Amino acid sequence: MKYLILLFVLSIAGIASADEGLEILQKRCVGCHDIKGPAAQSVQELWQRKGPDLFYAGSKYNSEWLEKWLVTPRRIRPAGYHAIQHIQQGKKRDMIDTTTLRPHQGLSASEAEEVTKTLMTLKASAEIMSTAVFKGGNISASFGEMVFEKFNGCVACHEIEPGYGGLSGPEVYTAAKRYQADYLVSFISDPQLWNPKTPMPNKHVAAPNIQKIVQYLQVLAKENWDEKK
Amino acid sequence: MRKNKLRLVLFFLLLMFSSAIWSDEAEDNYKNYCWQCHGMTGDGMGLNVQDMSVQPRDHTSAKAMGGRNDADLFKVIKEGGLAIDKSVLMPPWGDSLSDDEIHGLVKYLRKLCQCS
Numbered sequence: 001m002k003y004l005i006l007l008f009v010l011s012i013a014g015i016a017s018a019d020e021g022l023e024i025l026q027k028r029c030v031g032c033h034d035i036k037g038p039a040a041q042s043v044q045e046l047w048q049r050k051g052p053d054l055f056y057a058g059s060k061y062n063s064e065w066l067e068k069w070l071v072t073p074r075r076i077r078p079a080g081y082h083a084i085q086h087i088q089q090g091k092k093r094d095m096i097d098t099t100t101l102r103p104h105q106g107l108s109a110s111e112a113e114e115v116t117k118t119l120m121t122l123k124a125s126a127e128i129m130s131t132a133v134f135k136g137g138n139i140s141a142s143f144g145e146m147v148f149e150k151f152n153g154c155v156a157c158h159e160i161e162p163g164y165g166g167l168s169g170p171e172v173y174t175a176a177k178r179y180q181a182d183y184l185v186s187f188i189s190d191p192q193l194w195n196p197k198t199p200m201p202n203k204h205v206a207a208p209n210i211q212k213i214v215q216y217l218q219v220l221a222k223e224n225w226d227e228k229k
Numbered sequence: 230m231r232k233n234k235l236r237l238v239l240f241f242l243l244l245m246f247s248s249a250i251w252s253d254e255a256e257d258n259y260k261n262y263c264w265q266c267h268g269m270t271g272d273g274m275g276l277n278v279q280d281m282s283v284q285p286r287d288h289t290s291a292k293a294m295g296g297r298n299d300a301d302l303f304k305v306i307k308e309g310g311l312a313i314d315k316s317v318l319m320p321p322w323g324d325s326l327s328d329d330e331i332h333g334l335v336k337y338l339r340k341l342c343q344c345s
Contacts, residue, residue, distance in 0.1 A: 043257045083276060084264050093274040094264075153318040156277055157265060166277035168265035192324050199262055201320035203309070 021118025024111055029054070035122065039195045046197040051081050051104075053195065056124035060183045063120050069178075070112035073104035076170045076178070078159065083168040083199075096167065124194075132189050132207075134181035134214050144216025147209045148172075154203075154213075162225060169200065176214070176221035184214045255333035262322055263288075263334075271341045283316040294342035302335045 025035055032050035039053055040046035057066070079096045080086040088097040107115060123129070149155045158172040159165035165172075175184065186193070188210050191200040205213065259271075268275035271288035278284060287293045297305075304312050306326070310319030326334070339345060 043261045046261070079276060084260050084269075087264075087269060087276050089269055093278050094268050094276045096276070151317065153316070153320070156281055156318045165280055166265070167279075168276050190324075197261065197325070199265060199325075201262075201309075201322055202324035203320055 021114035021116070024107070024115050025054075025118060028105065028107075029115070040197050043197050046195075047082055047085070049081075054119060055122055056128075056194070057119035058122045059124040059129055060179055061119070062178060062180060063116050065177050066119065067112045067116040070107045070115060071109055073106055075101070075104075076174070078167040078171070128186065128193060129182070131193065132182060132186035132210070134185045135211055136181070136215075139211050139215040141212070141216045141219040144209075144212035144214070144219075147205065148213050148216055151209075152203050152205060157200075160220065172217060173220045173223065173225055176217040181214055181218070184217060185210050188213060254330065255337040258326060258330055258334055259337055262325060266318070271338075281318060283318055285319070288338055288341045291342050291344035294338065295344045299335050299339075302338055303331055306331045306334055 025033075029035070033052065033054045034049060035054045035057075037053065037055035040049060077083070080101050083096075086097050086100045087094045089095075149160065154172070155165045157166035157169035159167070161173050162171075179187075187200075188205060189202075189207065191198050191202055263271075264275060266275040266277045266281070266285040267273055267288055268278075268285075272290075273285045273287035273293075275285060301313055305315065305319060307321060307323040307328070309321035310316040312321070322331070
């Protein structure tokens with residue numbers, strides 16, 4: 001009987017905790033992030049969303065990274081979520097208009113814990129999740145680098161180290177810290193499945209090569225980039 | 230007679246309205262997918278060019294664009310640079326854009342370069 005009561009109390013505490021995260025999300029996050037879905041169906045609708053969709057956050061982010069980032073957020077996309085809204089013409093090329101970029105709000109450690117718990121319950125459909133799985137094991141990361149940089153030119157839009165690579169997409173040297181490996185495999189193999197209007201193209205990379213790219217991203221993420229900056 | 234005139238006016242209004250939607254959509258798609266490399270003005274000097282091994286094409290140049298027919302432009306947008314023996318840095322947008330949208334972009338490119 002004692003155990004039953006304890007179980008009941010713990011489950012109530014769990015519900016209360018999830019609700020607290022949801023409450024914070026609704027008060028402070030939904031102005032910029034969609035937590036209900038579906039993804040934007042038009043370019044105009046996409047541009048109205050000020051931050052990434054979170055309605056599948058539990059299938060996308062690594063919870064440990066997410067909780068830390070929410071306390072000390074740092075810019076991941078050099079030119080903001082929609083690069084086209086934060087650029088201006090420069091002397092030689094278009095440049096980032098830093099005056100239009102706003103810092104992401106930080107949460108307290110306890111708020112971040114609650115929000116992370118709630119976000120991790122928001123999962124993509126089983127149908128989407130079944131599309132790709134990271135197999136791990138003995139995969140060549142150096143070949144993955146070639147697939148990423150040379151064969152597919154992904155570096156055109158993504159920085160592979162601080163200060164080297166394209167600026168319109170998110171940095172990829174920390175991607176494997178941020179994202180679950182299965183999500184990376186699935187997103188690279190079919191970005192439009194997750195976000196139909198994303199400016200990330202489907203390059204039709206062969207499935208074994210996607211595995212190599214994700215392995216490469218995992219090796220990149222192990223570097224101490226903060227120290228190297 | 231009066232009915233026919235009215236029909237004609239309505240037809241032209243509809244035509245103007247639909248072409249405005251068409252070009253707005255092409256302009257939005259150009260911003261969303263092309264600006265990042267080809268630039269805000271289409272001159273090939275976009276945000277990403279600094280570390281690119283091949284500079285994106287200048288869409289405002291009649292010289293650079295005049296040598297490509299519409300079928301080539303459609304193909305390169307849909308299937309990527311490699312499809313016409315050009316750079317891998319130009320990705321295929323066939324999964325992001327419908328054929329109609331790509332045709333719209335081809336028209337938009339012709340507007341930028343003022344060439345055929």
